[in-house]
Amino acid sequence: MVRVRRGGYWNKIGLVNLSSKSVKYLEFNEPLYEKYIGGVGLGAKLLIDNTSPRIEPLSSENLLIFSIGPVEGLILPSAARMAAVFKSPLTGFFGESLCGGYIGTELARAGLDALVVKGTSADPVYLLVEDGGVEIKDASHLWGLDTYTTEKELWSELGEVMTASIGPAGENLVRFACIVHGLYMHEKKKLRGGFFGRTGGGAVMGSKKLKAIAIRGNYKIEPVDDGKFIEFRERVVRLAREKLQTLTKYGTSAIMALTNSTGSLPTRYYEGGSFSGYEKIGPEIFNKLYVKKKITCFACPVACGRHSETSGGLEMEGPEYETLFALGPLTYIDELEAILRANDLANRLG
Numbered sequence: 001m002v003r004v005r006r007g008g009y010w011n012k013i014g015l016v017n018l019s020s021k022s023v024k025y026l027e028f029n030e031p032l033y034e035k036y037i038g039g040v041g042l043g044a045k046l047l048i049d050n051t052s053p054r055i056e057p058l059s060s061e062n063l064l065i066f067s068i069g070p071v072e073g074l075i076l077p078s079a080a081r082m083a084a085v086f087k088s089p090l091t092g093f094f095g096e097s098l099c100g101g102y103i104g105t106e107l108a109r110a111g112l113d114a115l116v117v118k119g120t121s122a123d124p125v126y127l128l129v130e131d132g133g134v135e136i137k138d139a140s141h142l143w144g145l146d147t148y149t150t151e152k153e154l155w156s157e158l159g160e161v162m163t164a165s166i167g168p169a170g171e172n173l174v175r176f177a178c179i180v181h182g183l184y185m186h187e188k189k190k191l192r193g194g195f196f197g198r199t200g201g202g203a204v205m206g207s208k209k210l211k212a213i214a215i216r217g218n219y220k221i222e223p224v225d226d227g228k229f230i231e232f233r234e235r236v237v238r239l240a241r242e243k244l245q246t247l248t249k250y251g252t253s254a255i256m257a258l259t260n261s262t263g264s265l266p267t268r269y270y271e272g273g274s275f276s277g278y279e280k281i282g283p284e285i286f287n288k289l290y291v292k293k294k295i296t297c298f299a300c301p302v303a304c305g306r307h308s309e310t311s312g313g314l315e316m317e318g319p320e321y322e323t324l325f326a327l328g329p330l331t332y333i334d335e336l337e338a339i340l341r342a343n344d345l346a347n348r349l350g
């Protein structure tokens with residue numbers, strides 16, 4: 001019989017020690033979850049309680065925590081978010097990053113509230129999460145691959161799974177390396193993947209020789225009170241449709257119009273706040289020339305992601321606002337085609 005979760009949490013956290021190659025499971029009482037609500041709250045509590053502030057971010061003492069909140073897995077706009085929490089190798093301070101797509105929902109459906117990774121493996125490994133359990137698997141055949149190829153290999157090995165992996169950037173401990181979810185899934189199904197893009201989680205993952213996590217969820221997530229939940233969801237969907245129309249129409253590239261007009265578009269390495277080449281890379285031209293399809297995270301009507309294609313036929317997810325400004329105005333580049341190609345490369349390298 002399929003297990004069903006009603007009400008916020010499974011009360012189960014997977015604790016993986018890569019040094020000793022062991023897995024334990026922790027249980028907490030409800031007040032902890034209520035006090036430190038959401039993926040970031042839970043992750044922050046676990047990090048602070050289980051590390052010392054003085055640890056080196058790329059040492060085996062650092063933790064890499066993937067955690068989700070109480071509405072993850074419910075059919076609700078913008079609820080599809082998984083947090084990665086760790087001490088940041090980029091800032092030396094608390095590091096967190098949030099990823100959309102489908103991976104958080106999959107963790108909820110796999111029967112865990114969080115996955116805590118400590119220690120360092122001697123050889124490359126990946127984690128398989130399914131049916132409330134975690135297995136440590138050999139990943140020596142995946143080490144050196146880019147994020148797209150890693151996911152493709154995992155799908156051919158395991159069937160359809162939601163993955164988060166590092167590419168050469170994370171393996172080589174680049175301090176701003178990302179953890180990438182769903183490039184291959186995007187290609188196969190035209191769904192929105194996502195990125196743990198901020199504060200260098202990819203380098204922490206690389207320092208642990210953890211190439212990927214692969215999650216398959218077989219359980220169901222349902223609300224405690226169907227009637228109240230449906231009423232609440234209808235309100236949220238109505239508000240999202242009303243207030244976020246521009247995001248639906250143009251994707252996150254719409255944010256460029258706002259920041260450029262208010263003088264806050266990062267330009268020429270923060271020397272300026274608006275860009276002379278804006279018209280050549282802005283949301284209108286991007287959507288007109290390159291966007292092929294709107295894509296969305298689990299259960300979200302906003303669909304702010306984009307599937308795009310260069311004139312040479314290179315198809316990809318994105319680019320998002322952050323990529324557009326960082327590879328455009330920030331570096332003083334006004335060629336959209338070049339930005340798209342660099343976006344694809346960055347996605348794959350992690």
Ligand code: SF4
Binds near residue numbers: 296301302303304
């Ligand atoms: S589609 Fe956009 S608005 Fe909806 S959950 Fe994903 S990132 Fe958020």
